[in-house]
Amino acid sequence: xxxxxxxxxxIDAMLTAMRAGTEKxxxxxxxxxxxxxxxxxxxxMPWDDHLVHRSDGVFETIKFVEGxxxxxxxxxRRMKRSAKAIYLEPPCSWEEMADIIIQVAAAAEVExxxxxxxxxxxxxxFGIDPAECPxxxxxxxxxxxxxxxxxxxxxxxxxxxxxxxxxxxxxxxxKSIDYLPNVLMKREATEKxxxxxxxxxxMGFLAEGATESVCxxxxxxxxxxxxxxxxxxxxxxxxxLQLIADEAEVDYRxxxxxxxxxAREVIVCGTSxxxxxxxxxxxxxxxxxRPGPICKRMRELLREDLQRTGRPIR
Numbered sequence: 558x559x560x561x562x563x564x565x566x567x568i569d570a571m572l573t574a575m576r577a578g579t580e581k582x583x584x585x586x587x588x589x590x591x592x593x594x595x596x597x598x599x600x601x602m603p604w605d606d607h608l609v610h611r612s613d614g615v616f617e618t619i620k621f622v623e624g625x626x627x628x629x630x631x632x633x634r635r636m637k638r639s640a641k642a643i644y645l646e647p648p649c650s651w652e653e654m655a656d657i658i659i660q661v662a663a664a665a666e667v668e669x670x671x672x673x674x675x676x677x678x679x680x681x682x683f684g685i686d687p688a689e690c691p692x693x694x695x696x697x698x699x700x701x702x703x704x705x706x707x708x709x710x711x712x713x714x715x716x717x718x719x720x721x722x723x724x725x726x727x728x729x730x731x732k733s734i735d736y737l738p739n740v741l742m743k744r745e746a747t748e749k750x751x752x753x754x755x756x757x758x759x760m761g762f763l764a765e766g767a768t769e770s771v772c773x774x775x776x777x778x779x780x781x782x783x784x785x786x787x788x789x790x791x792x793x794x795x796x797x798l799q800l801i802a803d804e805a806e807v808d809y810r811x812x813x814x815x816x817x818x819x820a821r822e823v824i825v826c827g828t829s830x831x832x833x834x835x836x837x838x839x840x841x842x843x844x845x846x847r848p849g850p851i852c853k854r855m856r857e858l859l860r861e862d863l864q865r866t867g868r869p870i871r
Contacts (some may be wrong), residue, residue, distance in 0.1 A: 572598050581700045582667035586657060588648050588695035591665045606694050608677025611685060612735035614694075615639040618828050619672045620702055621662055625867025626672070628656060631792045639675055639731045647676055648693045662870040665699040671829065673698050675734070705830065712857070713836035713848045714825065716766075718814065719745050719754035723764035723787040732789055742767040747764055751824055753835065755817075758787040763812040766825055770794035774822035774851045778807045781816065793859065794826040800858040805851060814839075822849035832856040 562570070564605070589679065594600070608614035610827065617632045629698035638780055647654055654674075662672055675699050679690035719742045723729060742754040755771060756764045763783045764773055770791030772782045798807050817823055821844045823835035832855040834848025 562687045566825075571624045576739045578652070583667050583670055583699045583701065583770075584661050585696070585698040586661045588657075588859070589692070593661055595664065596784065600698065602696065603694075604795070605682055605717070606677050606680045607685075607687065607690055608675060608694060608734055610683060612733065613645075613687065614642070614675060614677035614706045614734040615643065615645065615732055616676065616734055617674045617732060618673060619658070619674070620670070620828050621672070621867070621870055622669045622702070622863055624668055624870055625661060626659065626870055627863040627867050628654040628792050628796060629658065629868050631796065632674075635732060635792060636674065637677065639733065643733070644687070645676065645678065645693060648679075648695050650651070654695065657695075659868070659870055661697045663700055667699070667701070669702045669704075669786040670699045671702045677734070691717070702829065705833075709847065710833055710859075711835045713846075715750075715837045715840075716750040716753040716755050716825075716835045717746065717749060717751045717839050719756050720829075721745065725757045726786050727766065729789060757814075760811070761813060762787075763814075763817065765791075769825040769827045769830070772798075772824050772826070773812060773815070773817060773820040774805075774824070774849060776819065776821055778849065778851075779808050779819070781805060781812055781820075782809045783812050784809050791826055793828055793831060795858055796862065797826055797832055798854040800862055801855055804854065810851055818843070820844065821852050824849075824852045824855065826855070831859045 570611055570824045576598055579597035584593055584595050585600045587594045602609055605770060617636045619629060619632045620627055633655055637651060669688055678687050679694040681691060682689035684759040721738050721742045724738060746754040753766050755766055758764050763771060765788035772780055775781055817838050818841055823843050824832055826832045832852050834852040836843050836846045
């Protein structure tokens with residue numbers, strides 16, 4: 558029979574319970590409490606936060622490398638757009654949130670890391686009505702960043718067409734907590750032995766990866782980018798396109814599977830990986846089965862941009 562215990566007994570049991578992944582957590586903050594902590598066993602979230610049981614919230618992931626945080630403002634601008642789309646305001650100003658993020662990153666006492674920001678509807682009940690939640694929630698955690706080795710970039714990735722369709726446009730453009738389709742995409746990729754899943758819209762055009770933005774380089778050297786209607790505008794891809802605009806032509810258009818197979822390069826971009834080439838799609842070779850020069854240049858420009866524009870965390 559399960560024992561009913563006191564608060565002290567429950568806390569003791571909770572702190573000694575098995576908790577996977579704690580070795581990766583460096584520091585965290587909850588706005589309701591207003592303190593930064595470095596003990597991952599205390600990183601807990603109220604069960605009645607609608608972010609937990611209704612996926613009613615938005616998030617961003619930002620990286621810092623060698624003490625410099627990259628694209629803090631673009632990430633927060635996107636979070637602001639996502640929050641506005643679901644009628645959610647943070648429990649503090651956006652300027653204050655940026656300052657808190659920097660403080661938590663500094664408190665982690667690591668030179669490089671990833672920052673996850675979760676903005677939720679808040680606690681107040683187990684219903685569906687947002688009115689249950691009087692105060693929005695804000696959680697910030699810094700965890701270890703483990704960059705891929707150069708050999709990973711040199712080898713390139715494999716991709717395939719997932720059976721999971723692209724999200725509806727009004728959901729695809731919001732970086733919401735509800736990532737179940739993305740989770741299922743990644744599960745299918747692992748199950749089938751591919752690195753990256755690509756999802757497509759109802760018209761059969763490329764949308765995005767599970768956590769990556771996708772673009773291709775056509776036979777004329779033009780960078781072709783899916784229109785951001787059924788896909789999230791990835792901050793890494795958007796910045797890479799800005800940086801390479803003087804060196805290569807960029808065109809936003811619908812991209813088919815045939816376009817992918819005929820491309821000189823297929824490139825995926827993301828916060829933790831910058832840019833990496835896809836060398837096989839549906840087990841078929843892309844061009845010469847090697848990451849191409851545009852991909853390598855995009856990654857180079859992103860890394861230079863981080864060193865030049867990254868915001869110091871100390």
